[in-house]
Amino acid sequence: MPGHPLRYLNADALDGLGLGMGDIVDILENLFREKAKGELFMPPKIFFHRHGPRFYSAMASAAPALGFAGCKWQSGDPANPARDLPYIQGLYILTEDETGQMVALMDAKWITGKRTAAASALVARHLAKTNDTQLAILGCGLQGRAHLEAIKGEVPTLTHCRAYDIMPDRQAAYVAELDGRFDMAVTGAESAEVAVRGADIIVTGGPISENRQPTLAPEWVLPGALLITIDYDSYVTDACIAAMDLVLTDDRGQIEDARKNEGKFPGVTRVDADNAELIAHGRGRRTRDDQRILAFNLGIALEDVATAAEIYRRAEATNAGTLLET
Ligand SMILES: NC(=O)c1ccc[n+]([C@@H]2O[C@H](COP(=O)([O-])OP(=O)(O)OC[C@H]3O[C@@H](n4cnc5c(N)ncnc54)[C@H](O)[C@@H]3O)[C@@H](O)[C@H]2O)c1
Structure with missing residues (x-):
């Protein structure tokens, strides 16, 4: 047949x-x-x-x-x-x-390119503040590009993006390609810290490492900031995770499995809500403008x-x- x-x-x-x-x-x-x-x-x-x-x-x-x-x-x-x-x-x-x-x-x-950025933008739709203007992108690759478009689409008040990549030529190409493109100024930052400090929304999109060496410290993150990682916990330190007011993820089972079977996310001691709970029931939503919110978007099938x-x-x-x- x-x-x-x-x-x-x-x-x-x-x-x-x-x-x-x-x-x-x-x-x-x-x-x-x-x-x-x-x-x-x-x-x-x-x-x-x-x-x-x-x-x-x-x-x-x-x-x-x-x-x-x-x-x-x-x-x-x-x-x-x-x-x-x-x-x-x-x-x-x-x-x-x-x-x-x-x-x-x-x-x-x-x-993957589109749905990952769209998933982050969906989180921003529900968790950004009404007056957010500053975006930070760590990792100026495919996802860094897609995220600029996707997040600006959901948070139109954004006016400026600071971008950082460990490869200066990739960062320069990103700035040259995207500055002004989505009605946002895009500038390069000399370090991840410079990109993150003062940002309302931060996206970490470096590589997912087997042996993580995270650097993103809690004092870099502004009160009220929304920090979205698409590279698991590769960039965020355990101290940063612990300092956040709310911790969300796209799927509880997914992060639990990564903890148990892959040894990832050792610093995650609680998850306040997953994206289905947030979107359908408002669980884990922002209740104050000074809350720092961390969303681990691992990407789900x-x-x-x-x-x-x-x-x-x-x-x-x-x-x-x-x-x-x-
Ligand atoms: N969560 C998800 O659903 C999902 C989906 C797709 C990709 N990802 C992850 O997103 C990340 C980016 O993917 P991509 O397709 O954009 O890759 P890419 O190779 O196109 O871009 C990654 C960029 O990050 C840069 N980089 C490497 N280390 C860095 C660091 N410490 N700080 C800043 N920049 C750094 C690289 O030079 C490169 O330009 C990867 O970790 C990938 O596994 C996650």
Whole structure:
């Protein structure tokens, strides 16, 4: 019996679907509301280092409420940019939930790039202050770029971004490319500390290290700041974690698994809310403008399937990509 043709969507095909960053933030908001109902399925992601900074991960989930399940296989290697390859590479397999048929294969780098920044922007939608003006970005790579667009989209009062990268040429390229682009001034900072001090919203996007050497100290973080990490606890010191008024994460099970099985997050002694609890029930929300809030966004498989589901709907409607016979 012939199988369902598989729709293959590379990055160009994905770009052509008109799925904007704001659309993905809304998709994730809806996803976390569904997640709060407890009817979505997501085992902890498989994540392991292969001697040194290279990591592999596999992330699977099923969202009957959205009609789909799926899995992402990816690698991450900080040595890759010097090889002219992306740090993170991967493929996403989308499955129709009702029948279990594989229906699409997609470039996962595109999905990861967008949904990670959209997830941070969603946190900022719910936890930023109304008068935030200063953004700090640590790590001027793919995520640093996507986050500038995504967070400005949700916090339009931002006027200035200070960006820091350990590679001065990458930092300079970031500033040259983005200064003024999203109606924000973008300047380079000579250190992470200079970037972070005085910022209302901080995003840490350096590499996820096997042996972390965190430097981000509590005294760098302004009262009222929102600190979002997408690089686990690689940048934030345990003292910084302990000093925060509220600690959130995207999924309690995910961070607990990383603590128990990967030895990560030793400094996390409490989680006040996860994103589903925040978005559906207001748990962990800001109650004072001087609260310092830390959000660990590890990235979860349900964000991938929700984004991939909308991609597939649009691709089916426009016959985008290439059909592969199975
Ligand atoms: N949480 C999630 O859902 C999620 C998803 C995707 C990527 N990530 C993580 O986000 C991070 C960035 O990913 P990317 O795709 O943008 O990678 P990238 O290689 O495109 O960019 C990373 C940048 O960080 C810089 N850098 C390295 N060490 C630094 C440091 N100590 N301080 C400041 N800059 C530093 C590098 O020079 C590089 O320019 C990685 O840790 C990746 O694993 C997380």
